[in-house]
Structure formats: C-alpha cells, structure tokens
Amino acid sequence: ALTIGIVGLPNVGKSTLFNALTRNQVLAANYPFATIEPNVGVVPLPDERLAKLAEVFGSERLVPATVSFVDIAGIVKGASEGEGLGNKFLANIREADAICQVTRAFADPDVVHVDGKIDPASDIETINTELILADLQTLEKAIPRVEKEVKIKKGDPKLLEAMNTAVAILEKGTTLFAGAADARLDLADVASLQLMTAKPFIYVFNTDDAGLLDSGRQDELRALVAPADAIFLDAQFESELAELEEDEAAEMLADAGQAESGLDQLARVGFHTLGLQTYLTAGPKEARAWTIRQGWTAPQAAGVIHTDFERGFIKAEVVSFADLVEAGSVAAARAAGKARIEGKDYVMQDGDVVEFRFAV
Numbered sequence: 001a002l003t004i005g006i007v008g009l010p011n012v013g014k015s016t017l018f019n020a021l022t023r024n025q026v027l028a029a030n031y032p033f034a035t036i037e038p039n040v041g042v043v044p045l046p047d048e049r050l051a052k053l054a055e056v057f058g059s060e061r062l063v064p065a066t067v068s069f070v071d072i073a074g075i076v077k078g079a080s081e082g083e084g085l086g087n088k089f090l091a092n093i094r095e096a097d098a099i100c101q102v103t104r105a106f107a108d109p110d111v112v113h114v115d116g117k118i119d120p121a122s123d124i125e126t127i128n129t130e131l132i133l134a135d136l137q138t139l140e141k142a143i144p145r146v147e148k149e150v151k152i153k154k155g156d157p158k159l160l161e162a163m164n165t166a167v168a169i170l171e172k173g174t175t176l177f178a179g180a181a182d183a184r185l186d187l188a189d190v191a192s193l194q195l196m197t198a199k200p201f202i203y204v205f206n207t208d209d210a211g212l213l214d215s216g217r218q219d220e221l222r223a224l225v226a227p228a229d230a231i232f233l234d235a236q237f238e239s240e241l242a243e244l245e246e247d248e249a250a251e252m253l254a255d256a257g258q259a260e261s262g263l264d265q266l267a268r269v270g271f272h273t274l275g276l277q278t279y280l281t282a283g284p285k286e287a288r289a290w291t292i293r294q295g296w297t298a299p300q301a302a303g304v305i306h307t308d309f310e311r312g313f314i315k316a317e318v319v320s321f322a323d324l325v326e327a328g329s330v331a332a333a334r335a336a337g338k339a340r341i342e343g344k345d346y347v348m349q350d351g352d353v354v355e356f357r358f359a360v
C-alpha cells in the first residue's frame with residue numbers, strides 16, 4: 001500500500017498527531033484492516049457516499065478506503081542504537097510515497113522549541129534544506145555517470161537534461177515538488193532517481209485554538225507552502241477527539257465550530273496527494289470503497305478485489321453514484337438507462353458503483 005511519511009523537527013507534535021491517527025484506527029476496529037504495525041497508522045478515508053449506498057443496498061456494514069501514515073520519527077528513535085542514524089532516516093523517507101511535514105504553530109511556553117522560537121517558515125526551511133542537500137548529493141553522484149553514457153550514445157540525453165534542471169531548482173533552495181512546474185521539469189523524467197523532494201508534500205501546521213481561527217495567518221502559511229496542501233489542526237485536540245465515541249466526537253467538533261476533524265482532512269488530502277481515487281461496490285453484506293490509482297482501467301480496478309477478477313475480466317456494469325442514488329436502486333437505474341456496460345478499456349471514474357463480470 002502507498003504510505004505517507006510523517007517528518008518534522010523535534011517537539012512539534014508529530015507523536016501526538018501519530019497517536020491520534022493510531023487511536024483513531026483502534027477505535028475503528030470494525031473495519032477489516034490489514035496488519036497493524038507500530039509505526040504505521042492506517043486511517044479510514046471519510047466517505048459519506050458509503051452510508052447512502054448501504055441504504056440503497058441494505059448493506060450490513062461500511063468498509064471505507066484507507067490511508068497509511070508512517071511515523072518516520074518513531075523509526076529513528078528506535079534505530080538510535082545503530083550507526084548511520086541520518087542515513088536510516090533518509091532511507092525511511094525515500095520509502096514513503098508522499099511526505100507529511102508537521103510544523104509547530106502553537107505557542108505553549110511550556111513546550112521547548114529546538115530553535116527557541118515559533119517560526120514555521122524557518123522550521124520548514126530547516127527540514128527541507130536537509131532533504132534538498134541529500135537530493136543534490138544523489139544527483140551529483142549520478143550526473144557524471146549519465147554524462148559518460150550520453151557521450152557514448154548509451155545514455156538518455158533527456159534524463160541528463162532533467163537532472164541538470166533538477167540541480168538548478170535545488171540550488172535555489174526549492175524542493176523539486178514546489179519548483180518543477182516553473183522550471184518545466186517533468187518529475188516523471190527523474191523518477192528513477194527516487195529523489196526525496198520530488199515526492200508530493202503535505203504541510204500540517206500544528207496550531208492552538210487561536211491559530212486555527214486566524215484566517216489571515218492561515219493564508220500566509222498556505223502561500224508559503226504552495227503548491228503543496230496545507231492543513232491546520234490542533235494535534236492535542238485531535239488526540240482527545242480520537243478517544244471519544246463517534247457521536248461524542250461529533251459534538252465536541254461542533255462545539256469547536258469545526259465541520260470536519262483535522263484527521264479526516266488529513267486523510268482526504270493525503271489520499272488525493274497520493275493520486276488515488278475510489279470506486280464503490282455494494283451488496284447486502286457490505287458497502288465498500290476500493291482504492292485505485294487515477295487513470296486505472298476496469299480490469300485493473302477489478303484486480304484490487306481479487307487477481308482472478310483482473311485475469312478473467314469480461315465486463316463491468318457501472319452506475320455513477322449520483323445516478324444510483326437518484327434512481328433508488330440498480331434495477332431502477334437500469335430501467336432509466338443509467339447503467340452502462342463497460343469493457344476492458346474503460347477508465348474508472350471516481351465514485352463509479354461497479355459490478356464486475358468475470359470468468360475463472
């Protein structure tokens with residue numbers, strides 16, 4: 001499964017946030033999650049469509065899609081016995097598919113800040129500089145080799161050009177994710193190098209209540225990290241929320257004037273940042289959201305349910321969620337001509353409600 005690595009300076013609230021993520025998953029114990037690992041928080045993706053689907057189909061339970069977060073800081077703490085701590089840290093970031101950087105924006109004088117002041121911009125620069133330097137090192141090692149290969153017509157000149165463009169972006173102190181568009185760098189061209197700052201970034205600003213409410217300040221921070229997504233949450237509040245039953249949590253959220261918990265926002269943004277989407281299936285047993293990549297075809301999507309479904313794929317009956325709810329049942333949707341039979345080249349759309357036909 002694709003994972004999002006959580007990074008940040010010490011004392012910014014990473015553990016607090018991660019504990020909220022994992023507690024959230026423990027409470028959601030009726031979801032059939034895969035193995036629970038100590039450094040991985042698997043959180044359900046909020047999806048209001050599932051409850052509606054369950055109504056239409058009389059489904060017994062809801063099974064949402066999930067998003068996995070890895071506590072990279074936790075891995076580092078555990079690995080502190082061994083040598084090469086820095087390298088291990090970077091190796092763990094390399095394995096993640098996206099980076100979630102937690103930054104302190106809460107004031108609390110009782111919690112020491114490593115640099116002695118609350119300055120999100122400077123904190124982000126500190127972390128990103130490390131990642132940028134590591135990427136520059138990777139490129140500086142690889143460029144001479146590719147140059148040689150290009151000279152003897154064995155290398156890819158396009159790769160070399162992309163690598164040099166990447167160096168120019170990084171030397172300006174910009175992550176590749178943030179700088180690629182302006183420099184006309186197609187990140188796919190340097191994908192083979194597994195550069196860390198080429199991964200999608202999400203920034204979580206760990207705020208106190210006042211910070212949550214100040215929209216001017218939020219806009220400043222949003223602009224600072226664009227085009228990455230910014231999420232504002234109070235990690236301590238989220239960890240308290242995660243301990244409550246669903247209805248109590250909803251009440252506490254409403255009292256705080258928030259429409260959605262920070263963790264729900266994080267799951268949604270994370271899912272989107274990873275380039276994922278869902279399709280839906282439903283029956284009397286369960287209404288379920290399945291995770292696929294954007295652009296996947298019907299047989300690829302069927303393969304997520306079972307590899308046999310992909311191999312033996314014949315066709316799919318697809319109704320859009322909106323059409324299905326409007327019609328009230330699959331039969332009514334069929335009668336209204338809203339159920340389509342799609343073949344193996346069909347590209348899945350978000351919210352397709354699907355039944356696959358296959359032969360084994």
Ligand code: GDP
Binds near residue numbers: 111207234235237
């Ligand atoms: P980490 O080192 O980044 O994992 O940070 P921790 O999660 O251990 O948090 C460091 C300290 O800050 C702890 O004492 C937390 O209780 C506190 N803390 C975390 N989030 C918040 C917050 O949103 N507001 C306040 N006031 N304190 C927080």
